[in-house]
Amino acid sequence: MIIKTTKSIPSSEITDPLVFKQRRQLIKAMVAMGLTGSGLYSDVLKASEDKAVLTPTAAEIVKNHTNYYEFTFNKTDATKLAQVLPTDPWSVEIIGEVEHPGIYHLEDLLSQQSIQEYIYRFRCVEAWSMVVPWMGFPLANLLKKVKPLSTAKFVQFTSVYDPDHMPNQKDKAMLEWPYVEGLRIDEAMHPLTLLATGMYGEKMPKQNGAPLRLVVPWKYGFKSIKAIVKIELVKKPALTTWSKSGPNEYGFYANVNPDVPHPRWSQNSERQLGGGFFTPRRKTELFNGYAEQVASLYSNMDLRHFF
Amino acid sequence: MNFSSKKTYLISLFLCLLPLLGIIIDLLFDNLGADPIQTLHIRLGDWSLRLLWLTLCITPLQTFTRQRGMADYRQMLGLYVFFYASLHVITYVWIDQGLDWGNIAIDVLQSSYIWLGLLAYIIIFLLAISSPKVAKKKLGKNWKKLHRYIYIGSIAVIIHYYWQLKGNMAEPLFYLITLSILLMFRVAVWFKNRKFNKMMIPTTKRIKVVTVKKLSEDQSTMVDSQKLVVEEDD
Numbered sequence: 001m002i003i004k005t006t007k008s009i010p011s012s013e014i015t016d017p018l019v020f021k022q023r024r025q026l027i028k029a030m031v032a033m034g035l036t037g038s039g040l041y042s043d044v045l046k047a048s049e050d051k052a053v054l055t056p057t058a059a060e061i062v063k064n065h066t067n068y069y070e071f072t073f074n075k076t077d078a079t080k081l082a083q084v085l086p087t088d089p090w091s092v093e094i095i096g097e098v099e100h101p102g103i104y105h106l107e108d109l110l111s112q113q114s115i116q117e118y119i120y121r122f123r124c125v126e127a128w129s130m131v132v133p134w135m136g137f138p139l140a141n142l143l144k145k146v147k148p149l150s151t152a153k154f155v156q157f158t159s160v161y162d163p164d165h166m167p168n169q170k171d172k173a174m175l176e177w178p179y180v181e182g183l184r185i186d187e188a189m190h191p192l193t194l195l196a197t198g199m200y201g202e203k204m205p206k207q208n209g210a211p212l213r214l215v216v217p218w219k220y221g222f223k224s225i226k227a228i229v230k231i232e233l234v235k236k237p238a239l240t241t242w243s244k245s246g247p248n249e250y251g252f253y254a255n256v257n258p259d260v261p262h263p264r265w266s267q268n269s270e271r272q273l274g275g276g277f278f279t280p281r282r283k284t285e286l287f288n289g290y291a292e293q294v295a296s297l298y299s300n301m302d303l304r305h306f307f
Numbered sequence: 308m309n310f311s312s313k314k315t316y317l318i319s320l321f322l323c324l325l326p327l328l329g330i331i332i333d334l335l336f337d338n339l340g341a342d343p344i345q346t347l348h349i350r351l352g353d354w355s356l357r358l359l360w361l362t363l364c365i366t367p368l369q370t371f372t373r374q375r376g377m378a379d380y381r382q383m384l385g386l387y388v389f390f391y392a393s394l395h396v397i398t399y400v401w402i403d404q405g406l407d408w409g410n411i412a413i414d415v416l417q418s419s420y421i422w423l424g425l426l427a428y429i430i431i432f433l434l435a436i437s438s439p440k441v442a443k444k445k446l447g448k449n450w451k452k453l454h455r456y457i458y459i460g461s462i463a464v465i466i467h468y469y470w471q472l473k474g475n476m477a478e479p480l481f482y483l484i485t486l487s488i489l490l491m492f493r494v495a496v497w498f499k500n501r502k503f504n505k506m507m508i509p510t511t512k513r514i515k516v517v518t519v520k521k522l523s524e525d526q527s528t529m530v531d532s533q534k535l536v537v538e539e540d541d
Contacts, residue, residue, distance in 0.1 A: 064341050065342060073475030128342055174475075264418065264419050264470045265421075265471065266413060266416075266417035266418045267417075271345065274341075280407065
């Protein structure tokens with residue numbers, strides 16, 4: 001496990017991951033130039049510029065702007081309220097159409113994985129977005145260990161049900177608890193799909209979904225379920241929490257798509273958090289900018305119908 | 308409380324500026340949270356809504372307390388509604404959308420909740436510009452008719468509020484209930500007046516003039532005579 005609870009190196013001495021990546025890009029560019037001439041240089045430089053666009057949002061913003069409806073309907077109070085949630089020890093039940101079902105201790109699951117940093121855009125269905133440096137591993141790597149059967153067509157995730165610590169679960173407020181989400185098996189196996197255990201080089205804050213959350217960067221944020229206790233491989237698509245609550249408003253796929261507005265508001269642009277007062281809105285991209293990687297998953301689908 | 312005193316009026320005038328002052332302080336101290344533009348936008352909208360509700364309270368309050376001189380307060384509050392609503396709209400167009408009219412057009416077309424906000428703002432705008440005494444005089448009877456559009460405006464506002472929400476329903480429910488009570492008061496008054504009017508007009512049945520043939524006085528010839536007949540219901 002890479003995640004540390006106590007840090008021995010002051011954060012000021014840790015190279016910013018972005019700087020590190022940019023350096024690496026620059027080295028690659030220099031190598032490319034040396035080997036094949038200047039033709040490749042511009043390509044690599046372009047890639048480097050694209051990477052540079054993904055400057056992580058300030059950690060303070062990401063830690064204090066969460067939709068964690070189990071605790072509260074506003075975005076700031078979960079920072080405090082979520083701290084009471086016991087997350088250690090934690091176990092995850094993996095069941096259904098799978099060769100090795102069982103209840104696994106989180107530590108045991110993590111010991112088999114190498115935790116890395118992934119800097120992704122995060123786009124909320126409410127038309128705001130941020131850039132988060134997640135710490136985690138591809139969900140596919142976990143699924144490969146438990147070996148889904150050929151009958152497993154979908155993956156269903158369930159959040160923790162803990163009404164003693166989650167006020168809105170206790171009050172049975174608004175949504176049906178516990179929170180349930182789902183992915184098609186090919187979406188779940190996609191290398192961009194993560195299980196995250198931390199962010200900004202640190203353990204996942206409780207309000208951001210500790211100890212284990214899903215991250216699907218090309219889908220609206222509500223797909224990225226927090227505090228996962230159950231992963232079920234199933235034959236039929238799960239009825240997810242938000243699509244149960246508003247079937248016309250929140251679909252199963254929930255792919256970020258500027259051309260498919262929410263019934264009540266536009267998805268054409270987004271407010272990227274952390275900017276100044278007169279920073280223009282960002283034009284929302286199809287699949288949140290990950291079309292190159294994921295568009296083929298939906299090649300024969302009408303994205304308006306399967307929203 | 309003496310509503311006809313100048314002091315009370317000036318205090319109210321000042322109190323309505325406090326929300327703006329609070330917002331400015333939070334703005335200066337960077338206290339608007341992770342999404343300051345949204346917070347600013349929502350807070351201005353919230354205050355516009357609250358003041359509109361207060362404006363709608365004036366007439367029932369006047370009826371129940373039989374206080375005089377409340378119309379000035381209704382006007383003042385109404386103009387504050389326009390003031391906060393205008394800041395709300397300016398925040399959206401100028402700060403949030405950065406005067407990008409192309410994106411604003413798309414946003415408005417695709418966002419049904421904005422249609423209702425826009426409808427409400429157009430009504431509030433018309434009422435604000437027709438607020439001065441000169442306009443009131445010029446419009447005569449039509450002024451009252453025009454200003455009744457605030458009921459449609461307030462319904463548009465509450466739908467505008469509901470349709471942009473994803474989660475929390477407690478606060479909007481409070482506004483929905485209070486608005487229902489305020490509008491029900493108007494309906495009750497309207498019904499009462501309607502009943503009263505009915506009492507004034509004895510019948511709604513039509514009266515027909517029927518010509519009948521009759522023997523003349525001297526009984527020598529038949530003459531036409533006219534008679535009033537109450538028409539029977541179908």
